[in-house]
Amino acid sequence: MKGKATSFDIAHYAGVSQSTVSRALRGSPLVNEETRRRVVEVARKLNYKVDKNASNLRAQQSSTLAVLLFEDPTSDESQINPFFLSMLGSITRACAKAGYDLLVSFQSSSNDWHADYAESHRADGIILLGYGDYMDYQSKFERLLESDTKFVCWGANVEGRPELTVSCDNSRGGALVAEHLIELGRTDCAFIGDTSHHSPEFSARFNGFAERLKAHGAHVSERKIATAISTEESGYQATKSLLANNIKFNALFGASDLIAIGAIRALQEAGLRVPHDVSVVGFDDLAVARFCTPPLSTVQQNTTLAGQMLVANLLNLIAKQGVDVASSVLPPQLIVRQSSK
Amino acid sequence: MKGKATSFDIAHYAGVSQSTVSRALRGSPLVNEETRRRVVEVARKLNYKVDKNASNLRAQQSSTLAVLLFEDPTSDESQINPFFLSMLGSITRACAKAGYDLLVSFQSSSNDWHADYAESHRADGIILLGYGDYMDYQSKFERLLESDTKFVCWGANVEGRPELTVSCDNSRGGALVAEHLIELGRTDCAFIGDTSHHSPEFSARFNGFAERLKAHGAHVSERKIATAISTEESGYQATKSLLANNIKFNALFGASDLIAIGAIRALQEAGLRVPHDVSVVGFDDLAVARFCTPPLSTVQQNTTLAGQMLVANLLNLIAKQGVDVASSVLPPQLIVRQSSK
DNA sequence: CGACATTATGACACCGGTGTCAGACGGGGA
């Protein structure tokens, strides 16, 4: 047998028509059980596999989802945010369970392909990760909506379409951190992250944090806020600049674990002890949080559940073409370790 | 316009035949420059995208590669080995650069789909990660070879086909660790990992390590070897069992960073100081190695280069159907940090 | 001005399945 076997080959050897082969292999009730057995047996012997391209073409769908991971172009390209990688793992598993394949693509702002996967029929739907850090994300969303592309997004809100977003309750997470620091009596806080609308997740964390502090009579001074993207280096630099300006604080909230880890390095270099002089809390609960020095207190996001919901909501969207899907906001959980004792 | 535009729609509006549209959009020299401009313009206006399924079906290829990541079923399913994730990042980028899409799939030993992606024409070739830890990998390789599936593999050797493997020079990496410990005068070594053929990468690391020590008159006692898979917990347990048996050593080589990190935890719990009492060295240089307590000395594998070579070799294999591709063994690099000073 | 090469285009078969439709076949009831 040259090349791969086709359904015509199977038909030939099983002594039936090609139509019957197709029906038999896909469990149609129209085919006689005895015939089916014969077809299945021949197919197995010839190691026959349905050609996905042909089947997708005819069926006008691809049984495939795509994940587009947006990377902040200002961050180091060689290191991918481990938080998204861990989400990727759970998305992959959820896809497999649903019988879908998963295409993975790393996007940078330079390319504009966001809808390509769907429009070229390579994927039935798209999952967006990291678009909260995308400068111009609302306009991207508009283009996706316009072309009727099925998509769901982690973190960033799609205006007027809450059902397209799965996110952590960032505001609540920030509040948990505030409560924890209040309990410790450490209310003179610095914040490293981003309070602007460019970064909806970081600013939600900050707002939840600041509001809860305020409710207790404390407040975060503008001077104690430094801007950083979600990398260790950026957190380090931002904290260093605070210290260089001789700004004092007894607690520090990093908008992500990577930022917090960088902040700890800057603090330690400046001779400050964590947590003795400064309590530090991060956000994400990356694996590394458990192992760093000192082990980092942080707010855990349930990436496993998040991945499952992204996939489930997207499939729902594809199946029901746009009917109501509930907004999905996941509860965060505070994990206290040595960095804030 | 209902639904997506097809090349016939473009043809209609541009006043040419469908054939010409196809040629024009794919840069055939057969079409008049003026005609091409018109076609391209109409296509852009109608937001036309080539249907990948149709094009793949006709061309009998998919412009897609698949990554199969094998997970040790005995390890915690929710946490994916960060080493492979980082490789995944560089593979994705290399694919994108070559104009290929990437399918990602996590395999467990229970499913037997290894060749499915290729045989169903979903992917032109397959990249195997983590198959060195696969109990029965040679038989899987045989099936892939038999079905003429194009594939390359990280780490594990395919018998008689060195061109299908890209790997780190694990033996040399082990030797680097040995040399480093010899310099420190720490030759009473423990090894945590796997010295059996079940884990070709770990055992190569061990062999390179042991041989170099032997050449210096030192030697690793059987009693100081404990078996572990590549997780923090497993490294912790293995080290704990050594200590429980009252086995002494002044250096420890963990076959991976995760193992070494678990080992450090076990040592510290037992009241041993790292590196004062025991020098610890790992393997991989995960991001976490820089941040753990104390920062971990380790052997760096160049995942960026590795990913690029896997993709390049695979594409080569697909293009030249089986002609010689050089075996690719990448040089490891010792990174000394506080854990072995 | 006719033979011939060159360029640009259209018609059409084809990739390998899926779904529809028509019809063969056997059995039961009138």
Place this chain on the structure above:
DNA sequence: TCCCCGTCTGACACCGGTGTCATAATGTCG
């Protein structure tokens, strides 16, 4: 015996492109 119905199967159009072949239009040269 004839008709009807349910069960099972085959023929065929179709999905949306790609590549081949034939041909029209234009230009070249003797």
